[in-house]
Structures are given as structure tokens and as C-alpha cells.
Amino acid sequence: MFNKIMKRGQKKPSKSEATEPPPVPTAAAAPNVTVNHASRATVAAPQPLLSLATIQNPGVVEVLPMLRDVAVPERHVVFIRKVLVCCFFFDFSDTMKSAREKEIKRQTLAELVDIVQSGSCKLNEIMQEDMIKMVSMNIFRCLPPAPHENTGAEGGDPEEDDMFMDPAWPHLQLVYELLLRYIVSSDTDTKLAKRFIDHAFVIKLLELFDSEDMREREYLKTIVHRIYGRFMVHRPLIRNEINNILYRFIFETERYNGICELLEILGSIINGFALPMKEEHKLFLVRALIPMHKPKSITMYHQQLSYCITQFVEKDYRLSDTVIRGVLKYWPLTNCGKEVLFLGELEEILEFTQSAEFQRCMVPLFRQIGRSLNSPHFQVAERALFWWNNEHIVALIAENRHVVLPIIFDALEKNIRSHWNPAINGLSANVRRMFQEMDGELFDECQRQHAAKEANAGKLEEQRVSTWKRLEEVAARTMGVV
Numbered sequence: 001m002f003n004k005i006m007k008r009g010q011k012k013p014s015k016s017e018a019t020e021p022p023p024v025p026t027a028a029a030a031p032n033v034t035v036n037h038a039s040r041a042t043v044a045a046p047q048p049l050l051s052l053a054t055i056q057n058p059g060v061v062e063v064l065p066m067l068r069d070v071a072v073p074e075r076h077v078v079f080i081r082k083v084l085v086c087c088f089f090f091d092f093s094d095t096m097k098s099a100r101e102k103e104i105k106r107q108t109l110a111e112l113v114d115i116v117q118s119g120s121c122k123l124n125e126i127m128q129e130d131m132i133k134m135v136s137m138n139i140f141r142c143l144p145p146a147p148h149e150n151t152g153a154e155g156g157d158p159e160e161d162d163m164f165m166d167p168a169w170p171h172l173q174l175v176y177e178l179l180l181r182y183i184v185s186s187d188t189d190t191k192l193a194k195r196f197i198d199h200a201f202v203i204k205l206l207e208l209f210d211s212e213d214m215r216e217r218e219y220l221k222t223i224v225h226r227i228y229g230r231f232m233v234h235r236p237l238i239r240n241e242i243n244n245i246l247y248r249f250i251f252e253t254e255r256y257n258g259i260c261e262l263l264e265i266l267g268s269i270i271n272g273f274a275l276p277m278k279e280e281h282k283l284f285l286v287r288a289l290i291p292m293h294k295p296k297s298i299t300m301y302h303q304q305l306s307y308c309i310t311q312f313v314e315k316d317y318r319l320s321d322t323v324i325r326g327v328l329k330y331w332p333l334t335n336c337g338k339e340v341l342f343l344g345e346l347e348e349i350l351e352f353t354q355s356a357e358f359q360r361c362m363v364p365l366f367r368q369i370g371r372s373l374n375s376p377h378f379q380v381a382e383r384a385l386f387w388w389n390n391e392h393i394v395a396l397i398a399e400n401r402h403v404v405l406p407i408i409f410d411a412l413e414k415n416i417r418s419h420w421n422p423a424i425n426g427l428s429a430n431v432r433r434m435f436q437e438m439d440g441e442l443f444d445e446c447q448r449q450h451a452a453k454e455a456n457a458g459k460l461e462e463q464r465v466s467t468w469k470r471l472e473e474v475a476a477r478t479m480g481v482v
Contacts, residue, residue: 051080051126061088061101066111067121079115079127082108083134086175092167102171109174116181125192131182132196138175140204143211146255164212176219183226190230202227202234206241209258221261225268239284242266246288254295263304270311277316285312285319290326298338306345313352320353321360328364336377343372343383350393358396366404370411373428378421385427388434398438405435409446410453 062085070078085108090098112131115121123131144164166172182188183197205227208220228238242262249256266289273281289312292298292305313320327346332338346365350358372384387393397404412435415428436443 051130061085061104063104064108067115075121076124076127079121079123080130082112083127083130086112086134087137089138090168090171106170106174109171109178113174113178113181116178116185119185119187122187128182128188128193129196131178132201135175135179136201136204139172139179139208143208146212146257163214166211166213166216169213169215172216173219176216176223180219180223180226183223183230194231194233197227197231197234199234199237202237203241206238206245209245209262210256212257217258217261220258221265225265228265228269238265239269243284243288246292250288250291250294254297260301260304263301263308267304267307267311270308270315273315275315277312281312282319285309286322286326290323291330293327293330293342296335299341302341302345306341306348309345310348310352313349317352317354318357320349320357323349324353324361324365328368331368336375336380339372339375339377339380340383343380343387347387347390347393350387350396351390353396355396355399359400362396362400362403363407366407370408373408373411374414374419376420378424381415381419381421381424382427385424385431388431394434401435401438402442405439405442405446406449409435409450413450 062081064078064082064085067075067078067082086105088101088105090102090105092102116123144166182193202224205220205224209217211217211220224238228235242265245256245262246259249259270281289305289308292301298305309323313323324346327342327349331342369384369387372380375381375384388397412428412432415424416432419425419428
């Protein structure tokens with residue numbers, strides 16, 4: 001009887017109880033305790049993933065095994081420890097100080113670059129986040145003062161500043177290379193990566209373009225360009241931040257080391273603008289790019305600026321009138337080198353200009369060209385005369401010769417008669433002959449008007465002299481009365 005009662009008490013567990021998994025131990029419930037059951041398969045409790053925030057800092061640069069030599073379950077921990085090694089900073093002013101530790105960090109960074117580039121190790125979310133944190137700690141730093149800030153000199157010519165080479169570049173280069181390989185890697189999920197490469201990260205990245213080290217700016221240019229291409233969410237931000245940097249450069253400081261690189265990025269961005277062009281892009285042209293002709297240091301970045309502006313006109317020829325008038329607004333008065341650059345830029349713009357837009361700006365344009373033709377600096381006059389070697393510009397001039405020739409005829413005659421440079425005499429004579437062949441009647445009329453002006457020049461000179469004499473007499477009488 002007792003045995004029957006005992007058998008009834010041993011009920012079979014219900015179906016739901018049999019499939020319920022054992023409770024998973026939490027971090028507070030002694031995760032190091034393992035229970036083995038001989039009658040069932042061992043179930044490993046999931047361990048919390050380590051990160052830079054949880055791993056203990058050893059306080060020294062430790063030598064770690066190569067990641068490929070580590071068992072797969074241990075790679076996460078070793079990777080985080082390698083990232084931690086790369087968070088140490090050293091004094092590069094003394095090459096012998098901590099030489100061993102510097103070399104360990106360099107080799108560790110090189111290995112991380114190879115891991116990301118080859119895709120040999122799949123990086124989970126925590127590994128990616130900690131790696132970008134390490135990159136931020138290394139590159140986002142206070143930049144050293146510029147040479148003119150050390151000397152206290154106001155203004156100065158940026159071209160005369162000595163080239164700065166960051167002594168920490170052996171490590172910085174590998175950090176930038178790691179960031180670049182991560183961004184361009186096909187294994188990088190942009191939806192996940194944008195959590196780490198966020199707006200704050202991009203803004204700090206753009207601020208680094210003021211670095212004195214040209215090598216750093218080249219890496220930044222490539223990285224920002226890749227971010228713009230892969231992360232759609234950052235495109236408006238990048239354009240706005242570059243816009244703000246240009247504003248500060250034009251209207252406040254007139255000094256910024258990375259203007260060339262930023263304009264190169266803008267050139268690629270403008271090249272990808274869809275048509276019809278948005279109004280915000282046209283405003284950027286008018287408010288930021290055209291005023292970039294104002295600073296004295298334009299010779300350092302004019303090639304990149306000219307490319308950006310030409311891209312706008314090439315995409316929408318209706319902008320040519322706005323651009324030409326804008327360039328004329330900032331025309332240099334005493335800087336001959338700058339004037340030569342402007343003449344070359346206008347020639348490139350006119351190649352994409354149609355007749356209707358040309359007619360709207362040809363009067364102020366050729367008034368300025370007439371002044372450039374008579375420049376005593378032969379390179380300025382020569383560059384202006386070279387316009388007549390461009391077939392498209394000659395076609396526009398021929399179509400509107402009744403307006404253009406009367407404006408520049410006097411300048412051509414003056415060059416032929418009295419310019420000190422023989423080459424300018426010859427080029428001016430060739431342009432004069434070209435107009436004569438275009439329209440003989442118009443040429444004769446302009447010649448008659450020029451002769452009349454020359455005849456009246458003597459009378460005008462006499463009137464000017466007599467006017468000054470009368471002023472001198474009045475002044476003398478006034479002084480006598482006093």
C-alpha cells in the first residue's frame with residue numbers, strides 16, 4: 001500500500017514546465033558559477049560583452065597576441081584590449097621617451113587597420129563603438145597654435161609660413177587610415193555606423209581642417225568625402241558647416257589652413273547636384289563662393305574656387321550673368337597677379353555662357369576689359385588680349401560687336417600707339433585687324449569717333465588748365481583777405 005501511494009505522488013511534469021529554459025544568470029547573480037548536469041547537454045550562460053567602459057585599465061601598454069592567433073570566443077575581449085592600448089598617448093617631442101610603448105601602439109594600430117580592411121574579423125556593435133571612441137580620443141585634440149599666433153604678428157602671408165609636420169603623425173596616420181577603412185568597408189552597416197559617426201563627430205571632423213599639417217588635411221578631405229557619399233543623413237550638415245567655415249574666413253579671419261581641401265570637397269558635391277538646381281545651392285553660390293574672391297590670399301585656393309564656380313555655370317548657364325557681375329564686384333585695383341587670375345576665370349565662365357546671358361553683362365564686363373588692356377603690367381594686358389584666341393568668346397563678341405567695339409576701341413588704339421611692351425603692341429594690332437575684318441563700316445565709324453575725341457583732347461586739356469588757374473586765383477584772393 002505504501003509503495004502505491006509513493007508511485008501516485010511521482011507525477012510527470014506538464015508539457016510547459018518541461019520546455020521552459022533554465023533561468024539565465026544575471027551579472028549580479030554570480031555569473032562565474034557553472035552547474036553541470038550529467039544527464040543533459042551543457043548550456044553555456046551568455047556572458048555580458050566587455051567594452052571600454054567595463055574593462056579594467058591595466059595602466060600600462062601591454063603586449064597582446066595577434067587577433068588571428070586567438071580563439072574565436074576570446075577575440076572580442078582581445079580586440080577591446082587592443083583598442084584600449086591605442087588609447088594611450090605619448091610625448092613625441094622626445095623621440096627616445098617611451099620608445100617601446102610607442103612602437104607597441106603603432107603595431108597595434110597597424111593590426112587594427114589590417115583587420116578592418118581585410119574583414120577577417122566580424123566586428124559587433126560594441127567593438128565598432130569602442131573603436132570609433134578610440135579614434136575620437138586620438139584625433140579630436142587641441143591643434144597647435146599657428147606660426148603667426150606664436151609671433152603675435154597681425155595678418156601676414158600664409159604662403160610664407162613654414163610647413164608644420166605633426167611629430168605624432170606616425171600614430172595619427174594609422175588612426176586616420178583605420179577610420180577611412182572602416183567608412184569605405186563593404187562590411188560596415190551605415191545604419192549601425194551612423195550611431196557612432198553622428199552629427200557631433202562630423203562637426204568635430206570638419207573643425208580639424210584648420211590643422212597646419214597638410215598630410216592630416218588630405219586624410220580629412222578623403223574621409224569627409226566618403227562620409228558625404230555613404231551617409232545621406234549627414235549631407236545637409238556637411239554643406240552647412242563648410243558654409244559657416246567659409247563665412248568666418250571671408251568676413252572675420254581671412255586665415256584658414258584647409259580652404260583648398262574644403263573647396264575640393266565642394267567641387268565634388270556641386271558636380272553631383274541634380275537639375276533643376278535648388279534655391280539653397282544658388283544662394284550658397286552668391287553668398288559664399290563669389291565673396292571668396294575678396295580675401296588677399298585667393299592665390300592659394302583660386303584653382304579650386306574657379307572649378308566650383310565653373311561647375312555651377314556648366315550645370316546652369318543662366319547663372320553666368322550673376323557670376324560675372326559678382327566677380328567684377330571684387331575686381332582688384334592694385335594686385336596684378338590677382339587680376340590675371342580673374343581674367344582666366346572669366347574666360348572659363350564665358351565658354352559656358354549663352355548669347356542672352358552675355359548681352360546682360362557685356363557692357364560692364366568689357367569696360368573692365370578695356371581697363372585691363374591698358375594695364376602697364378604686360379601680363380594683365382596680355383591675358384586680356386588672349387581672349388580673342390577663344391573661338392566661343394570671339395563668336396559672342398562678333399554677334400554683339402556694335403556694343404563691344406566702341407567700348408574697347410580707344411584702349412586698342414592707345415596700346416598700339418604707346419604701350420611700352422612690343423608684344424602688347426602686336427597683339428592689340430591683331431585684335432584691331434580682327435574687328436576691321438568683322439565689320440568694316442563699324443570699324444570706320446569707331447575710328448572717326450576716336451579721331452574726333454583726339455581732336456577735342458587738346459581743347460579739353462586747355463579747359464582743364466584754365467579751370468585750375470581760376471581756382472588758384474580764387475584761393476590766392478581768399479588767403480589775401482584772411
